Amino acid sequence: MKNAVVIHYGEIGLKGKNRILFEKTLAKNIELALKDLINEKPIIKHGRLVLFISEKSDQIKDRLRCIPGIKYFAFSIVVPSDIEAIKEVALKLAENKKGCFKVETYRSNKNFPLTSVDVNNIVGEYIAKHTKKKVNLGKPDFIVFIEICKNEAYIYSEKIRGVGGLPVFPNEKIISLLSGGIDSAVSSFLMMKRGCKIVFVHFFNYTRQSQNVELKIKNLVGILSRYQIDSKLYMVPFREIQMEIIKNIPSKLRMLVYRRFMMRIASKIANLENAKAFVTGDSISQVASQTLDNLNVIYSAADKPVFTPLSGMDKEEIIDIAKRMGTYEVSILPYEDCCSFMVAKHPETRCDLKKIENAEKNLDIQGLVENAISKMKEISIEAKW
Numbered sequence: 073m074k075n076a077v078v079i080h081y082g083e084i085g086l087k088g089k090n091r092i093l094f095e096k097t098l099a100k101n102i103e104l105a106l107k108d109l110i111n112e113k114p115i116i117k118h119g120r121l122v123l124f125i126s127e128k129s130d131q132i133k134d135r136l137r138c139i140p141g142i143k144y145f146a147f148s149i150v151v152p153s154d155i156e157a158i159k160e161v162a163l164k165l166a167e168n169k170k171g172c173f174k175v176e177t178y179r180s181n182k183n184f185p186l187t188s189v190d191v192n193n194i195v196g197e198y199i200a201k202h203t204k205k206k207v208n209l210g211k212p213d214f215i216v217f218i219e220i221c222k223n224e225a226y227i228y229s230e231k232i233r234g235v236g237g238l239p240v241f242p243n244e245k246i247i248s249l250l251s252g253g254i255d256s257a258v259s260s261f262l263m264m265k266r267g268c269k270i271v272f273v274h275f276f277n278y279t280r281q282s283q284n285v286e287l288k289i290k291n292l293v294g295i296l297s298r299y300q301i302d303s304k305l306y307m308v309p310f311r312e313i314q315m316e317i318i319k320n321i322p323s324k325l326r327m328l329v330y331r332r333f334m335m336r337i338a339s340k341i342a343n344l345e346n347a348k349a350f351v352t353g354d355s356i357s358q359v360a361s362q363t364l365d366n367l368n369v370i371y372s373a374a375d376k377p378v379f380t381p382l383s384g385m386d387k388e389e390i391i392d393i394a395k396r397m398g399t400y401e402v403s404i405l406p407y408e409d410c411c412s413f414m415v416a417k418h419p420e421t422r423c424d425l426k427k428i429e430n431a432e433k434n435l436d437i438q439g440l441v442e443n444a445i446s447k448m449k450e451i452s453i454e455a456k457w
């Protein structure tokens with residue numbers, strides 16, 4: 073008898089010809105995420121992955137819960153696909169549980185001599201007879217799950233939910249503009265769930281606080297890396313650009329000019345990284361810079377598509393995801409938001425591109441961008457548990 077984790081994917085199962093590519097990517101991501109905890113690689117088996125392990129572990133559980141592409145997984149006991157062996161292990165499992173039960177069988181080996189319903193009945197009766205526990209199909213206290221494959225069957229009683237979505241593809245890169253607030257961490261997570269590898273960029277203003285800011289951003293990226301194993305973070309100094317903007321741009325427009333510079337610098341980083349798009353934490357009209365007019369002005373400084381997965385969400389919904397995903401507590405720690413530096417109390421809410429381009433005429437845009445790029449710092453960050 074061996075122990076294995078049976079890993080099921082949701083959406084990958086719907087893929088046609090590309091399915092094997094998704095399965096292999098998921099298997100590779102699991103192998104990397106668990107590399108210090110396992111001795112064997114996950115195996116692709118009839119629409120699921122099977123990972124043999126020496127024993128059940130909370131560390132394996134915590135990490136698998138974070139890997140995009142996994143719908144659910146279960147710590148299971150592996151037996152030969154033979155009804156007598158299945159009965160014995162199912163009984164052992166039921167003996168350690170309380171209350172009434174049912175048996176649920178999935179049979180991907182259609183050559184197995186019994187149907188799923190037969191197996192449910194045979195194993196259910198066997199457990200009831202030996203434990204005196206009652207079968208309750210409507211509201212069982214626990215379920216004995218049996219998955220029958222070609223040579224082996226997997227038996228377990230607890231399905232653990234994963235994050236769902238699709239596995240992260242290392243080359244499907246997106247640049248995330250990560251502020252340190254709640255929103256951009258959530259938007260990064262949502263893009264990882266769609267299979268994108270996120271490269272993080274943070275703009276900071278040198279002050280006495282900048283050590284703390286860096287620590288906070290590294291912590292956030294450490295938590296976000298649970299979902300994509302490891303990450304690259306670019307810390308870009310923004311003070312010189314801000315000083316120039318303050319000198320040359322009326323306060324009502326400064327926020328927009330700041331954010332247009334961020335998009336320009338992010339565009340350069342995207343080229344360095346071979347990234348194909350950007351993601352921001354913008355949510356329509358949440359703050360003054362996020363009116364449709366202003367977002368148009370900001371995003372037109374980017375040379376690739378900008379995704380905003382939070383555009384249609386309320387703050388409450390966003391906070392909910394941040395809490396479940398694990399970044400909320402770090403995001404709400406106080407820090408110096410570089411964008412609030414010398415901006416108007418009532419900024420422009422309906423800017424158009426002509427107006428902003430006119431205002432930017434006095435700035436040496438290319439020189440400022442290149443200077444920031446030459447001074448930025450690149451940091452590698454592993455998942456933080």
Ligand code: ATP
Pocket residue numbers: 248249250251252253254255256257273274275276334351352353354358359361409410411
């Ligand atoms: P967040 O919670 O992500 O900070 P927010 O609702 O506070 O968002 P803003 O502060 O206006 O809104 O920022 C909007 C978006 O601009 C952020 O979600 C982020 O993508 C980007 N952004 C803002 N400041 C920075 C920064 N210092 N570095 C990188 N990106 C930033």
Ligand code: MG
Pocket residue numbers: 251253409
């Ligand atoms: Mg913010």
